[in-house]
Amino acid sequence: MSKPKVFLTQLIQDTGMSLLEGHVDYTLWSIDGKPDPEAVLRDIPLAEGLIMTMGIRMDRDFFQKAAKLKVASLYSVGYDNVDIKAATEFGIMVTNTPGVLTDATADTAMMLMLMSARKARENERIMREGGWTHWSPNQFVGKDLSSSVLGIVGFGEIGRAVAKRALAFGMKILYTGRTRKAEYEEKLCAEYVTLEALLERSDFVSLNCALTKETAGLIAERELRMMKKDAVLINTARGAVVDQKALFRACSEGWICGAGLDVYEKEPVPMDEPLLKLENVVMMPHIGSAAVRSREGMARLAAVNLIEALEGRIPPNLVNPEVLKRI
Ligand code: NAP
Numbered sequence: 010m011s012k013p014k015v016f017l018t019q020l021i022q023d024t025g026m027s028l029l030e031g032h033v034d035y036t037l038w039s040i041d042g043k044p045d046p047e048a049v050l051r052d053i054p055l056a057e058g059l060i061m062t063m064g065i066r067m068d069r070d071f072f073q074k075a076a077k078l079k080v081a082s083l084y085s086v087g088y089d090n091v092d093i094k095a096a097t098e099f100g101i102m103v104t105n106t107p108g109v110l111t112d113a114t115a116d117t118a119m120m121l122m123l124m125s126a127r128k129a130r131e132n133e134r135i136m137r138e139g140g141w142t143h144w145s146p147n148q149f150v151g152k153d154l155s156s157s158v159l160g161i162v163g164f165g166e167i168g169r170a171v172a173k174r175a176l177a178f179g180m181k182i183l184y185t186g187r188t189r190k191a192e193y194e195e196k197l198c199a200e201y202v203t204l205e206a207l208l209e210r211s212d213f214v215s216l217n218c219a220l221t222k223e224t225a226g227l228i229a230e231r232e233l234r235m236m237k238k239d240a241v242l243i244n245t246a247r248g249a250v251v252d253q254k255a256l257f258r259a260c261s262e263g264w265i266c267g268a269g270l271d272v273y274e275k276e277p278v279p280m281d282e283p284l285l286k287l288e289n290v291v292m293m294p295h296i297g298s299a300a301v302r303s304r305e306g307m308a309r310l311a312a313v314n315l316i317e318a319l320e321g322r323i324p325p326n327l328v329n330p331e332v333l334k335r336i
Pocket of ligand 1: 086087088107108110111114162163164165166167168185186187188217218219220221223224245246247271272295296297298299
């Protein structure tokens with residue numbers, strides 16, 4: 010019996026590739042490790058299943074061309090690059106990889122927070138340039154995490170994992186989101202507030218919401234001006250949650266103290282991006298989930314979701330369950 014035809018944008022970890030063996034007939038859509046958009050356009054009518062890493066937008070036009078497609082298995086928890094309504098209309102299952110990358114992404118938020126608080130970039134540069142000539146009570150001094158207020162925007166899996174870590178650092182936790190999560194408040198000593206109150210009261214603001222129509226541009230000039238002048242903005246969610254031009258002004262004109270970023274409006278970040286010039290902005294190349302066990306978990310889940318869907322079972326991480334009424 011012939012196996013279902015599957016395409017992958019990039020090679021994923023063996024934990025996923027080995028599961029595919031025997032179940033599907035797969036082809037890689039990449040050249041030198043980079044996804045090849047031309048191959049995607051050429052082959053999409055043949056695909057019954059997809060494993061999609063980052064970077065390719067799946068809109069109505071994409072799904073219209075994918076006549077045989079049953080499942081688009083995402084190698085990510087975020088699915089803001091997918092038109093879920095269109096996928097559902099075309100009877101295509103969309104799956105993601107929640108949970109397995111929660112801790113690694115929360116660790117990344119803490120790393121950005123610590124690096125920003127303790128001026129890691131500036132202090133390291135000064136030391137490498139020979140500026141550490143004597144110990145001084147006032148040189149290299151940053152901000153304390155302990156007793157600072159952390160405001161978390163989006164109290165989902167990652168937002169709560171950040172809260173858990175911040176609690177261990179002695180921080181006071183505020184959160185906001187579209188739904189109050191009273192069941193976690195006592196355990197995480199977290200107080201539910203409006204976005205405005207959170208921005209006004211927080212020393213650190215961590216963005217952990219999904220990117221949706223409602224959260225696109227959520228943090229723009231008005232919101233940045235509401236933050237404390239010595240506050241730091243951390244973004245491990247999605248770049249488009251923040252107006253990046255406004256953030257540049259905020260960090261260069263002193264509306265806020267600085268930022269720690271893992272995600273950007275445009276990725277990879279172009280070398281003429283003005284934020285690259287600012288020393289009070291710590292920038293990482295979208296490494297939230299880039300830890301061995303997390304990536305192995307993502308590969309495994311992406312493969313399991315794909316195989317379950319192609320073999321007629323309900324995949325464990327179905328993003329659009331309403332599609333089941335259409336297939
Ligand atoms: P999750 O558990 O689904 O949490 C997403 C949270 O966003 C939910 O609490 C949701 O609220 C909230 N939200 C949705 N719309 C909102 C709005 N209008 N205002 C405020 N909050 C809103 O997902 P997760 O695993 O924590 O992941 C969160 C996001 O992190 C992902 O969507 C992804 O974009 C990003 N991420 C980035 C990396 C990275 O490498 N930097 C890695 C993993 C994930 P409800 O509780 O009401 O649904």
